[in-house]
Amino acid sequence: MKGKMFKAVTKQWSFFWAGLVFGLAQILFMLVDIQRDFQVYGRAVVDPLRVTAGLGQMFRGLEVFLFGGRTNFYGQVFQPDVWWPIIGMILGGSLVGLMEREFRSWVKYDTKMLIVAFIGGIVFSYGTRLAGGCTLYHLLGGIPLMQIDSWVVVLVMSLSGILTFRLFTKLGLAGYFKHQETRYYVEKARLKGWNEEGMGYHPEYRPWRDPWRWIGILFLILMVGVAVWNGMFNPSYTMGFSQAGWVYPTLTLLAGLLAGIAMAKSGFGTECAMVSLELSPALHRNDEWLGTLGLPKITQTLFKGLFPFIGVMTAVVITNLFILITWVGYGIPLGHHIAIKDQLNLGHLVGAAMLGFGAVALIGCEIRSYMRLGLLYGNTLIGFIGFAVGYLPYTLSPKAHDSWLSSTIIIHQAYNWPELITGNLGEQHILGIFYSALLIATLIWAMYTSYRVMRIPLKTLLYQDIESIQLSDERPGNSI
Numbered sequence: 001m002k003g004k005m006f007k008a009v010t011k012q013w014s015f016f017w018a019g020l021v022f023g024l025a026q027i028l029f030m031l032v033d034i035q036r037d038f039q040v041y042g043r044a045v046v047d048p049l050r051v052t053a054g055l056g057q058m059f060r061g062l063e064v065f066l067f068g069g070r071t072n073f074y075g076q077v078f079q080p081d082v083w084w085p086i087i088g089m090i091l092g093g094s095l096v097g098l099m100e101r102e103f104r105s106w107v108k109y110d111t112k113m114l115i116v117a118f119i120g121g122i123v124f125s126y127g128t129r130l131a132g133g134c135t136l137y138h139l140l141g142g143i144p145l146m147q148i149d150s151w152v153v154v155l156v157m158s159l160s161g162i163l164t165f166r167l168f169t170k171l172g173l174a175g176y177f178k179h180q181e182t183r184y185y186v187e188k189a190r191l192k193g194w195n196e197e198g199m200g201y202h203p204e205y206r207p208w209r210d211p212w213r214w215i216g217i218l219f220l221i222l223m224v225g226v227a228v229w230n231g232m233f234n235p236s237y238t239m240g241f242s243q244a245g246w247v248y249p250t251l252t253l254l255a256g257l258l259a260g261i262a263m264a265k266s267g268f269g270t271e272c273a274m275v276s277l278e279l280s281p282a283l284h285r286n287d288e289w290l291g292t293l294g295l296p297k298i299t300q301t302l303f304k305g306l307f308p309f310i311g312v313m314t315a316v317v318i319t320n321l322f323i324l325i326t327w328v329g330y331g332i333p334l335g336h337h338i339a340i341k342d343q344l345n346l347g348h349l350v351g352a353a354m355l356g357f358g359a360v361a362l363i364g365c366e367i368r369s370y371m372r373l374g375l376l377y378g379n380t381l382i383g384f385i386g387f388a389v390g391y392l393p394y395t396l397s398p399k400a401h402d403s404w405l406s407s408t409i410i411i412h413q414a415y416n417w418p419e420l421i422t423g424n425l426g427e428q429h430i431l432g433i434f435y436s437a438l439l440i441a442t443l444i445w446a447m448y449t450s451y452r453v454m455r456i457p458l459k460t461l462l463y464q465d466i467e468s469i470q471l472s473d474e475r476p477g478n479s480i
Contacts, residue, residue: 092260093374
């Protein structure tokens with residue numbers, strides 16, 4: 001038992017277990033959020049973990065700290081506040097760095113990749129304003145909620161992501177696209193002659209001499225420090241301890257911490273999941289194809305075996321089952337049904353394309369970026385500054401944006417698929433149960449496909465981290 005606990009703490013996890021823990025983090029957040037809504041408003045809706053509005057509030061808090069309220073870059077939309085799940089995800093990444101005794105500051109990104117990350121941060125964060133949320137909100141929240149807009153966003157985002165991925169391979173950046181960087185794996189892979197696995201590995205690199213890294217760290221410390229300090233001591237912060245008490249901030253921080261640990265222990269994220277679903281069939285036919293693009297072998301294995309997709313679907317299924325229980329069993333409505341944001345409009349299409357581009361450029365969606373900040377990935381530190389810039393087109397002219405979004409609504413009468421099909425609540429519940437069964441079937445299909453294609457035992461699929469699978473010489477068909 002001690003050996004298993006030690007391995008769980010010090011080694012990477014499988015995507016299945018990462019998805020399981022992330023789903024539990026979602027459930028914890030929803031439970032706390034529902035309880036608080038009943039206490040404050042006398043009513044509640046079931047709404048999974050969300051981050052983009054909270055990030056905007058933290059940017060506004062940093063602006064007020066730096067300029068004393070004399071500027072209004074974010075103030076037309078956001079009031080200064082702290083969002084504890086974001087803080088938790090960053091801390092979760094750092095905690096994993098301590099547990100594994102390895103942060104990712106050793107990974108060196110060239111200037112081209114840093115520029116790509118900065119642009120990706122801008123494009124991604126602006127995309128969240130148009131699409132009504134990030135990939136967490138839509139893929140890991142909206143899909144479990146059966147939201148129509150989220151299905152459209154995920155579809156367009158996936159197509160955009162695969163096109164962006166192909167673009168960056170032509171720019172010679174394919175070697176950077178890995179779910180995770182660990183020195184152990186890179187060094188073992190290079191001993192096997194897999195030099196493409198270590199594009200960011202430069203033994204002579206000294207991160208403390210990198211000025212771009214220090215700029216990113218300073219920005220991160222300022223934003224997190226201002227948010228946490230004010231959350232603890234500023235009575236005007238609605239999510240701070242003065243107004244919200246200790247229970248809600250502490251438990252939502254814990255939910256973020258669990259989510260951050262799950263992601264940092266595996267490289268769990270949304271963009272790899274969708275790209276793997278798209279590329280896996282091609283790799284089944286020709287597993288040498290991606291190698292010609294300079295993609296690391298471990299990423300080829302990830303895509304071919306649908307491992308990231310299995311992780312995401314595990315989280316989606318767990319979240320959806322909890323939502324189904326609260327909706328059917330306890331009568332708690334689905335989602336906030338916010339006009340413009342959740343009603344399918346053209347902004348969802350444009351924003352989704354931007355999310356797909358940004359997620360690939362950042363080598364991670366927004367939530368994955370938080371844990372990468374905790375692990376001190378250099379490209380993410382720079383990309384995070386881009387996040388702050390990307391909010392500005394919307395926050396400086398919110399009325400113009402909202403006017404365009406409200407004038408381009410495509411579906412007015414329904415927010416989710418059961419509502420679109422029938423107005424009878426009982427029939428909607430039946431459709432919801434059928435929807436959950438389809439999600440479970442999709443997860444089982446993904447696991448079976450991975451088991452069949454990779455020719456590894458189911459136990460290995462569920463419990464073994466990808467690096468160990470890739471390095472194993474005993475795995476049949478270890479040709480990629």
